[in-house]
Amino acid sequence: MNTTFYHLNLINPLINASGVKCMYSSQLDELASSNIGSIVTKTCTPSPRQGNPEPRYYEPKNHLLTINSMGLPNEGVQYYLDYYKKKSASLQLSGKGRFLSLGGLSINENLNMLDIIYQNPENLTYLDAIEVNLSCPNIVGKAQLGYDFQNLESYLRVIFTKIKKLEEMLLVDMTKNVELEKPELKDKDDTKYKVLIGCKLPPYFDMSHFQLVADILNKFPRLDYINCINSIGNGLVIDSDTETVVIKPKNGFGGLGGKLVKPTALANVHQFYRLLGDKVKIIGCGGVSNGDDLFQMILAGATLVAVGSQIMIKGVKCIDTILRELEDIMEKKSYSTLDEFRGKLQYM
């Protein structure tokens, strides 16, 4: 099940979906002690946040979907950097990728977090990837950036210009310090201080939007991967018995996840796979609850695959089941590596 994601050699393609049981160090520890291939933190902001009032997560008994409006509760970016500092050696030893998800409430908050990360270059040795979340649906009064087609390109331009500047400063710093190797940050294969950069996207539903977003993303060669999809924003779940909504924030509106979002997730993964080619890798996220779902995500073009709702419902033990089920499918089909079927979806 070995998976390469650029220079990373991971034990398998699975990663948790950000937001599910990855806010506190104890939860990250639990993920770290499972057989998952990579871990990502809860999307964070510069300072800790409480998030929205409870109840803010709900799953109906049939487990077909989940709805949440957490409102970005998190412990603040420094907490997650400290976590990785403390745990990175053991995470590396066990072959796990270390992903940090950033979700500033403004562009300045994201720039501020990038400054915090890069001002201590040591941080970059504890991190494999920084993922900029463009798709949180649960902040009252804030639109999802991924749907702001007017401003998406200029937003990304500001972020990638900042990253370039920080990396160039780092290069200058490194050359002053003879103790440290000079990193060649332009080359994707050179890894010492090279952090992968990704974006978490919302789901798109129209072919013209896939094209529009892919055209924008293709303008940023420093973008290494996209993670799609985030939850389907602003769904409404109703309880007929009580005649009420099921979560408190935003009058019951929240992001949908779980089994029902899988076809939307597969569509996004596959269409972006076609439009972005091999320049941008894809983390497929949405509705993966068994080995067959994982198989389909890879067939659609995903390199890594996230598990969210299923970890919420079953705990981290579901990781072993999902991996075992994929192994069975591969054995039946006589596949010995994931590369043999990645992106090989056939049409009629």
Ligand code: DHB
């Ligand atoms: C939250 C939800 C998301 O879908 C996301 O991408 C980030 C944060 C939240 O409500 O906490």
